Amino acid sequence: MQRIAVDMDDVIADPLSKHLEIFNTRYNENISVNDLQSTYLTEVRPHLREEIMNILNEPGFFGDLRVMEGSQEVLKELSQHYEVFIVTAAMEMPTSFTSKYEWLKEHFGFLDQRNFVFCGDKSIVDADYLIDDNPKHFRRFKGKGILFTSPYNGAETDYVRVNNWNEIRHYFLK
Amino acid sequence: MQRIAVDMDDVIADPLSKHLEIFNTRYNENISVNDLQSTYLTEVRPHLREEIMNILNEPGFFGDLRVMEGSQEVLKELSQHYEVFIVTAAMEMPTSFTSKYEWLKEHFGFLDQRNFVFCGDKSIVDADYLIDDNPKHFRRFKGKGILFTSPYNGAETDYVRVNNWNEIRHYFLK
Numbered sequence: 025m026q027r028i029a030v031d032m033d034d035v036i037a038d039p040l041s042k043h044l045e046i047f048n049t050r051y052n053e054n055i056s057v058n059d060l061q062s063t064y065l066t067e068v069r070p071h072l073r074e075e076i077m078n079i080l081n082e083p084g085f086f087g088d089l090r091v092m093e094g095s096q097e098v099l100k101e102l103s104q105h106y107e108v109f110i111v112t113a114a115m116e117m118p119t120s121f122t123s124k125y126e127w128l129k130e131h132f133g134f135l136d137q138r139n140f141v142f143c144g145d146k147s148i149v150d151a152d153y154l155i156d157d158n159p160k161h162f163r164r165f166k167g168k169g170i171l172f173t174s175p176y177n178g179a180e181t182d183y184v185r186v187n188n189w190n191e192i193r194h195y196f197l198k
Numbered sequence: 199m200q201r202i203a204v205d206m207d208d209v210i211a212d213p214l215s216k217h218l219e220i221f222n223t224r225y226n227e228n229i230s231v232n233d234l235q236s237t238y239l240t241e242v243r244p245h246l247r248e249e250i251m252n253i254l255n256e257p258g259f260f261g262d263l264r265v266m267e268g269s270q271e272v273l274k275e276l277s278q279h280y281e282v283f284i285v286t287a288a289m290e291m292p293t294s295f296t297s298k299y300e301w302l303k304e305h306f307g308f309l310d311q312r313n314f315v316f317c318g319d320k321s322i323v324d325a326d327y328l329i330d331d332n333p334k335h336f337r338r339f340k341g342k343g344i345l346f347t348s349p350y351n352g353a354e355t356d357y358v359r360v361n362n363w364n365e366i367r368h369y370f371l372k
Contacts, residue, residue, distance in 0.1 A: 027322075029322075109319075109322055111322075113312075114316070115299075115311050115312055115314050116312075118296070118299050118311075121295035121296060121299070121316070122292070122295060122296070125289075125292050125295070136318070136319075137289050137292075137318055138287075138289055138290075138317075138318025138319040139318065139319060139322075140289050140317070140318060141315065141316070141317040141318075141322055142288070142295070142315070142316040142317070143312075143314070143315040143316070143317075144310070144311055144312025144313065144314060144315075145283075145310075145312040145313060147324070148201075148203075148283055148285075148313075148315055148323055148324055148325070149322055149323075149324060150321070150322055150323060150324035150340060151322070166324060
């Protein structure tokens with residue numbers, strides 16, 4: 025059985041919209057996802073860089089994120105035909121461990137928790153495919169990298185791109 | 199550069215002696231590591247199985263474990279010649295995430311935290327070697343499994359065995 029590794033943030037979970045909501049409320053701004061094409065919030069508001077990053081470290085930030093549309097249904101289906109692992113670079117945000125684990129149990133409890141991986145450098149992952157929004161993780165990955173579209177990665181052309189979970193379904197189950 | 203994945207519990211950290219100390223104090227027993235050759239505490243005291251397992255889930259259990267003798271010095275040396283990852287089946291004990299992370303930062307802070315991996319099924323690990331006391335993790339691992347001696351695994355003969363960190367040093371740097 026082939027194995028698919030799936031990133032968490034901005035692929036099955038949606039931290040970006042929550043991040044923007046908190047930022048906009050706190051700093052009386054009105055920045056939308058559309059304002060972040062090929063860039064980051066920290067580049068749009070560089071003088072607030074530290075404050076922007078600190079939002080992600082607030083307790084529980086990762087605990088109530090929205091589920092990316094279609095990800096549950098498609099992963100349920102894919103897990104009939106592939107071994108599915110969820111692989112998140114949680115070491116970058118050690119305060120997120122428990123929230124991320126509880127979120128996965130709540131929304132993706134149909135997967136075996138032994139298939140959850142909290143790591144940093146994803147080149148440690150032995151899988152046939154890695155679905156991720158951050159192309160840096162593909163550079164040393166031995167399988168095939170599949171880029172999940174996120175506002176900031178729009179200019180990246182080196183990898184197969186999927187724009188949503190319906191396209192992932194089609195790619196793997198066509 | 200070849201890559202070595204190293205298990206945490208009973209390889210670089212020593213939960214067993216702390217587990218026995220707590221158990222002996224709490225139940226007025228005097229069981230030693232020598233009493234656990236090729237067996238487990240839960241098999242020696244089956245009527246206390248649940249209580250024995252619960253000790254591991256107590257907050258902070260993994261936060262102040264002793265470091266296995268020689269592991270720091272040898273890993274410092276190995277990391278000059280190999281990529282070293284620490285890989286622990288933390289998903290089996292989700293209450294341990296933060297304690298394990300902080301313990302690693304304290305005692306193995308010379309390793310990049312991006313090389314820490316909390317997982318369940320270690321077949322996800324892409325490495326040339328896996329040093330582990332639990333042979334179950336070698337069965338689907340594609341690299342070479344190296345069995346670190348622990349009381350309960352004494353009868354296992356299917357893998358290269360190392361008895362201590364000096365033997366690991368010799369194996370990799372001979």
